Every structure is written in C-alpha cells, then in structure tokens.
Amino acid sequence: MRVAIAGAGAVGRSIAAELLENGHEVLLVDKAPDAIKVDSVPQAEWLLADACEISSLDEAALQRCNVVIAATGDDKVNLVVSLLAKTEYGVPRVVARVNNPKNEWLFNEAWGVDVAVSTPRLMSALVEEAVSVGDLVRLMRFSQGDANLVELTLPGDAALVGTRVGDVAWPEDTALVTIIREGRVLVPGKDDSLEAGDELLFVAAPHREEELEELLSA
Structure with missing residues (x-):
C-alpha cells in the first residue's frame, strides 16, 4: 500500500515509521526545509x-x-489537503488530523475526510474508557457512513449479564464487533454469553447511541 503523509513533523514521522515497519510505501511531504529530516526515516x-x-x-x-x-x-x-486528495486525485482513503476540537465538525465527507482523528478527544475518550463502567464512551468517529466506534464496560447488575449475544434485540444500525474479556479479544458469536466486566465495542450510528446505552446499562 502506498501512503502519502502531508506534514513531516514529529507526528508525521512517527506515523511513517510505523507504516514502513508494516511493509507499506511512504511519502512524506512538507514545505518547511527544516522538517525534511531524511535521516530520521531513511526508508x-x-x-x-x-x-x-x-x-x-x-x-x-x-x-x-x-x-x-x-x-x-x-x-x-x-x-x-484532504479535499484535494479526494476530489482531484480520487484517493480511496483520506485520514486527517484535527488539532483544535472546535474545528472537528468540519472534518467530514464534504471536505474529503474519511476518518478524522482528534488527539484531544481521543485522549479524553481513553481516560473515560479506563474509568467508566456502564457508560457509553465514543472512541472514534467514522466520517464515511456516519458511524462511531463506541465502548461500554458491562456492569455486574446489568440485565443482559448471562444473556446470549444472539438473543439480544440490538438496536438497528449497531453492530457488536468485539468483546474484550480478561485481556482476551473475542469475536462474538450468537451462542456467546455476556459477562459482567465485558468490554463491548460497537460500531453504531450516532442516533442509536442513547438507545444502546439504555439497553446495556444497569
């Protein structure tokens, strides 16, 4: 896979190094001469x-x-950059960094953004995910398709504890994609039962999040 990264600062170089380790081709682009540090990512x-x-x-x-x-x-x-990549060059996947959370509403399909990554929002979500039980936490927004990656840790007194995944009437436009249990990542099957303390990850439409939280809460 060939990836172009606009911005060769610390963030861009770190992303490039990770992608190169995974076997991808990477091009770093920056207009500042002092950002062109070839020795930092020579590949x-x-x-x-x-x-x-x-x-x-x-x-x-x-x-x-x-x-x-x-x-x-x-x-x-x-x-x-996102708009030009999508409209002028037809790049299949455009990922954009959001620096100011106040601008996050702009990073959507209209501007060519498929996935917007807001560092402040992601950090706050990870803090909430670490300490919240029974509350739905939004981890990431997918601009394309209008869906979010959300997480909820199932409390011990939730009504669904002990219920088979296949017997739950999940809200429309939601999908349970992963159960994290005792450090293990499980792909949920219809015969798997939900247990107290399960960390459940869903892809869900924003307008279904409240309904999903009500279903899973105590």
Whole structure:
C-alpha cells in the first residue's frame, strides 16, 4: 500500500515509521526545509513541497496513493489537503488530523475526510474508557457512513449479564464487533454469553447511541 503523509513533523514521522515497519510505501511531504529530516526515516520518500498546491501533489503522484494522511499542525492545511486528495486525485482513503476540537465538525465527507482523528478527544475518550463502567464512551468517529466506534464496560447488575449475544434485540444500525474479556479479544458469536466486566465495542450510528446505552446499562 502506498501512503502519502502531508506534514513531516514529529507526528508525521512517527506515523511513517510505523507504516514502513508494516511493509507499506511512504511519502512524506512538507514545505518547511527544516522538517525534511531524511535521516530520521531513511526508508521513506521525501518531498520538499507545499501539499496545498496542485503542482506539488502532481509531483507527489497522489493518484498512485491508496491513502493520504493530512498530519500537519494546521487544521486549514489538513482540510485543503484532504479535499484535494479526494476530489482531484480520487484517493480511496483520506485520514486527517484535527488539532483544535472546535474545528472537528468540519472534518467530514464534504471536505474529503474519511476518518478524522482528534488527539484531544481521543485522549479524553481513553481516560473515560479506563474509568467508566456502564457508560457509553465514543472512541472514534467514522466520517464515511456516519458511524462511531463506541465502548461500554458491562456492569455486574446489568440485565443482559448471562444473556446470549444472539438473543439480544440490538438496536438497528449497531453492530457488536468485539468483546474484550480478561485481556482476551473475542469475536462474538450468537451462542456467546455476556459477562459482567465485558468490554463491548460497537460500531453504531450516532442516533442509536442513547438507545444502546439504555439497553446495556444497569
């Protein structure tokens, strides 16, 4: 898989290193000469250019990329890169970094964003996930398809404890994708029973989250 990353700061370089370890091709693009630190990620391709300009993206051959990651520290730049990647080059998957949570509402399909990653929101969600039992926690928003990844730790006095997964009348537009139990990741089958303390991960439409939380709460 070929991935282009706009923004060669600490975040962009870290993402590049992870992707390279997983066997992907990576191109890092940045307009700041001091950001071009080839020795930090020598296996990556590097391009000194403004990722907001069509000529730069032509040089980067963005049409050959399977994924574009807009990872700069400027939300305006990330939105422009996302829009150009999707509309001008037809990149199948566009992931954008949200620096200011107040701008998160802009990072959607209209701007070419398939997945928006907000570091402040993700950190707060992980804190909630670690301490909340019986409360639905939103971990990630998928812009494409209008769905969220949500988590709930099943309390001991929940009505569904001991119930088979296949016997639960789950709300529409929700899917139980994983049960984490005692450190193990389980793919839920219809004959599996829900246990107290299970960490349940769902993909759910936003308008179904309240209904899902009511079903699973004590």
